[in-house]
Amino acid sequence: MVYTLTTDEAMTALDDTARLLTPEGRRIADPRLDRWVQDIDGAALRALYRDMAIVRRMDAEGVALQRQGHLGLWAPAQGQEAVQVGTARACRDDDFLFPSYRECGVTIVRGGAPADLVLAWRGEVHATYDPYALNLANPQIIIGAQSLHAVGYAMGIQRDGTDQAAVAYFGDGATSQGDVNEAMVFASSFQAPVVFVCSNNQWAISEPVTVQSRFPIAGRAPGFGIPSMRVDGNDVLASTAAMRWALDHARRGEGPVFLEMVTYRMGPHTTSDDPTRYRDRDEVEAWRQRDPLLRVEAYLRATGAWDDAFAAQVTADADAGAAAMREAALTAVTRPAIEVLDDVYAEPHTGIERQRARFAAYLDGFAETEPTR
Template sequence: MSPHTAPIVDTAHDLELAERILAPDGSRVPNPQLDRHLTDLTPQTLRDLHRDMVVLRRIDAEGVALQRQGQLGLWAPCQGQEAAQIGTARALAPQDFVFPSYRETGVMYVRGAQPGDYVRMWRGEEGAAYDPAALRMAPLQIIIGAQTLHAAGYALGIRNEGIDEVAVAYFGDGATSQGDVNEAMIFASSYRAPVVFVCQNNHWAISEPVGLQSQYPLAGRAPGFGIPSLRVDGNDVLACLAAMRWALEHARSGKGPAYLEAVTYRMGPHTTADDPKRYRDDAELEAWRRRDPITRLEAHLRAAGQLDEAHLAAVQEAADAAAREMRAACLGMTTRPPLAVFDGVYAEPHSGLARQREQYRAYLDTFAEA
């Protein structure tokens, strides 16, 4: 059935309405709509996707640990969303340009992020989290939904220049209630801009459940703007890979924007400043643990005889190495002196800036006195 036509409240039980390739037990589900986008799959491809998700989960856990230990000011966990991020990002072409929110650690990983790139912004160090030109990925966006406008505008530039690129905007279910997202879809549809909108519906906009925001699947909003959409099981990495290939093919061929809703679940807090136990039921959390994206692919590989101990050991070694390198990069960063924030603001010094600098210095001195 077309995922954008199902009139039902989006709960943990409506995943049957989402397109999938792998069932929660790892068995293969025939899907004529998506199977044609996976004809090149090999056992090694599946093992690589498994490795990616395991490494991502380890990086994410290290980010939480670093924040709890006082090394980061904040961290936005993505546990549970590994398939949605790895699957869609692995479908991208090198020249495509990504506009993320603040939770796309997995997309950063796929695009070639270096160990320090994951933590630089959350530590509050100088510069962006990474080099946007190197990763073909805009800086992490904290303003909810703003990146969709940036992606639509960039995509219009792609169209005007006639180059082989697609802009991709990632956002959460909460962002779909923002005007920016809806305005971006109007703009992209009107000008047939080559942009893919990827909504990771993780069921919670901080403490607000998605069912409170929308009584219908979020993928159903896009057709109202003239944008074709697919609703996929966001914990099925193969469905996410295939759906993203469909969306990119659509956008790259000049047909205009496409929209994906990846139905997944945020297993941890919204950020490390959040306590999900205050608003989330433990039974719901446990129900989604049984849909874990990593164990699902592992079950599929085991059934096919393609998962051995050597692979698992190599994957664990790669995950631990990534975490060690990330921690070392974080602890090795040199923080600029606080007053250096005023350096380079203007080409020439002036009295207004000098006054602000002195006021800030006096403020910092109060901490030393305490």
């Protein structure tokens, strides 16, 4: 079944969002957000643009690697760079972030290596980095499950008596899952220092958000006793400001915050999806005019903070990251199949030993034998 949204319907999602940069790149005032970005000057905004450009280039490389058969799957993030970069840059190094499978930009901002973006999608390892080295949980495939993990971690922060915060990232589709709603119940009941970041990219695979939710998703949180804000997720400046506000609220012991970041998934849900079967072309083009990178570029040009040397350096840095991703994917050495059972438990476990014996016998059935003479 094809769901079609008119361009007007698609754009109404932006009418009541908080923003600081218009789609045309004009700086506007917002009394809720302005004070949280007073320190972001031209140089800082250039750094945010650089982050977004690198994320976009490396995301495109992930798509290309999958199409060429080097990855099993990829979840594109084109169009959602401002949400990921703005919110992640607002966090402190000791905050703990819990991403879904689409937050490649969060991994990059938190210091993940290019190989960390591809080896799991290639099926070489269960996880590619030590979560405690980056204060970043491994990406969660189960829709919405990370929201419960984040709340549990936040309740641990309370018991430690520190002012860290936990952050849960999920999409609009996850808000229909029980896990997210249960997480908000616990977070509200225990006033846990957690920020829920909902990337409302308008589509949960092939179902539009207008079918899934008759009212803005941010309106659900107050029903749980959680303050919320609806933000233009294609505005990296507003994304940073809103996240700083939310984190400050959580750090001061005032409990959780819910941010609905209104954005758009420009590509497919994953590389196994064909969005042309269910999305209207005019809707996609209308959102393309609200590109998060183009609006920052327009603002930087208008304020004299853009030059050719900066643009060339950003391109070079982005290409270098993409090249490192490709190198990691193409030079990966697939381990023997039996090693899939390694690192499941920290200590020896009889159940794993039995499984290993059965799996080894199964694999032996494929071993080549000498022909009978």
